[in-house]
Amino acid sequence: MKPFAYHRADAADQAVKQAAHANARYLGGGTNLVDLMREGIEQPDVLVDITALPHEISRTSEGGLRIDGATRNTAVAANLEIRREFPLLSRAILAGASAQIRNMATVAGNLMQRTRCAYFYDQAAACNKRVPGSGCDAAGGFNRMHAILGASADCVATHPSDMCVALAALDATVHLCSEDGDRAVPLVEFHRLPGEHPERDTVLREGELITAVSIPAAPGHTRSSYRKVRDRASYAFALVSVAAVVGLSTDGTINHVRVAWGGVAHKPWRATRLEAELLGKPLTTDAIAQAIELELQAAVPLSDNAFKLPLLQRTTAAVLAELAGGAL
Numbered sequence: 001m002k003p004f005a006y007h008r009a010d011a012a013d014q015a016v017k018q019a020a021h022a023n024a025r026y027l028g029g030g031t032n033l034v035d036l037m038r039e040g041i042e043q044p045d046v047l048v049d050i051t052a053l054p055h056e057i058s059r060t061s062e063g064g065l066r067i068d069g070a071t072r073n074t075a076v077a078a079n080l081e082i083r084r085e086f087p088l089l090s091r092a093i094l095a096g097a098s099a100q101i102r103n104m105a106t107v108a109g110n111l112m113q114r115t116r117c118a119y120f121y122d123q124a125a126a127c128n129k130r131v132p133g134s135g136c137d138a139a140g141g142f143n144r145m146h147a148i149l150g151a152s153a154d155c156v157a158t159h160p161s162d163m164c165v166a167l168a169a170l171d172a173t174v175h176l177c178s179e180d181g182d183r184a185v186p187l188v189e190f191h192r193l194p195g196e197h198p199e200r201d202t203v204l205r206e207g208e209l210i211t212a213v214s215i216p217a218a219p220g221h222t223r224s225s226y227r228k229v230r231d232r233a234s235y236a237f238a239l240v241s242v243a244a245v246v247g248l249s250t251d252g253t254i255n256h257v258r259v260a261w262g263g264v265a266h267k268p269w270r271a272t273r274l275e276a277e278l279l280g281k282p283l284t285t286d287a288i289a290q291a292i293e294l295e296l297q298a299a300v301p302l303s304d305n306a307f308k309l310p311l312l313q314r315t316t317a318a319v320l321a322e323l324a325g326g327a328l
């Protein structure tokens with residue numbers, strides 16, 4: 001392993017100063033970064049350990065929740081307010097990794113975890129995400145786990161997080177700080193589609209620190225769910241996953257709908273066309289099928305993953321039917 005300097009920060013401004021180096025990385029739980037360093041895929045000169053930074057879950061003045069970046073995944077999933085108000089977030093986290101990994105992993109680290117594309121981890125393979133300009137062996141290779149939406153000629157990798165899919169459906173915001181000041185980015189704009197620069201997963205700038213994620217108060221009378229379909233019952237990344245929040249008026253029409261998909265794109269995929277199609281309509285089997293079809297018009301399956309289309313269709317329909325409260 002390449003030698004690196006190690007600093008431990010007690011506060012965000014101290015962390016940002018310690019990371020003011022072209023090749024510095026923040027160290028959360030280390031469950032992804034340390035693996036990548038062992039493989040030689042990440043070779044930082046400086047590691048700034050931020051696990052001593054605040055890790056609280058607190059109420060915002062607008063009635064939502066703010067989760068500090070260093071909060072462990074287990075603490076978020078177990079938090080009573082989250083389980084009561086945003087149960088899909090708790091479910092999504094518990095659907096990921098293992099108990100031991102979730103005990104170590106942080107919210108910010110989960111947002112920043114790299115793809116699980118096997119060609120990204122294989123130094124002998126061409127991967128534009130690992131070595132820009134080297135090509136993409138996944139596009140013509142074994143691409144069963146890869147993207148069907150928003151991919152580019154340069155990259156067909158998917159974003160692996162479960163938590164982020166739930167956060168996308170919850171209209172979450174990512175809070176950042178750097179030596180230039182603070183800023184906030186909607187979660188749906190935080191992760192990027194690959195385009196010609198798949199080496200950049202997010203809009204995070206060099207040296208910027210994720211300080212927190214906030215979730216607005218849940219609109220009244222909404223129900224939510226998260227469902228993940230994978231090859232094993234646990235300890236496997238998503239083939240597809242669906243996070244949904246739905247509110248129904250007393251006459252049965254939809255007055256609030258958010259749907260996000262995981263395992264299908266380079267970022268959590270907010271199904272905005274599906275949402276627009278459903279809003280204001282009764283939540284019927286036909287309306288759901290039509291809206292899903294509309295969203296999937298943009299899908300381009302690869303040689304090994306066309307199965308994701310019907311899988312995603314059925315999973316989304318099942319989740320929305322569940323949220324209709326058995327009325328379908």
Ligand SMILES: Cc1cc2nc3c(=O)[nH]c(=O)nc-3n(C[C@H](O)[C@H](O)[C@H](O)COP(=O)(O)OP(=O)(O)OC[C@H]3O[C@@H](n4cnc5c(N)ncnc54)[C@H](O)[C@@H]3O)c2cc1C
Pocket residue numbers: 025026027028029030031032033034050069070095096097098101104105106107108109110111112113160161162163208209210211235236237238
């Ligand atoms: C075997 C295995 C199975 C897994 N299965 C799943 C799964 O099914 N679903 C799922 O969602 N996840 C899964 N994971 C991923 C796991 O959730 C991530 O490894 C974890 O969330 C990363 O968190 P961490 O705190 O350990 O990040 P680290 O490894 O410490 O860091 C990851 C990245 O985030 C950056 N970073 C960390 N904190 C900050 C910050 N505050 N600001 C800016 N950058 C920061 C680091 O520099 C690094 O680039 C799995 C992991 C393993 C090892």
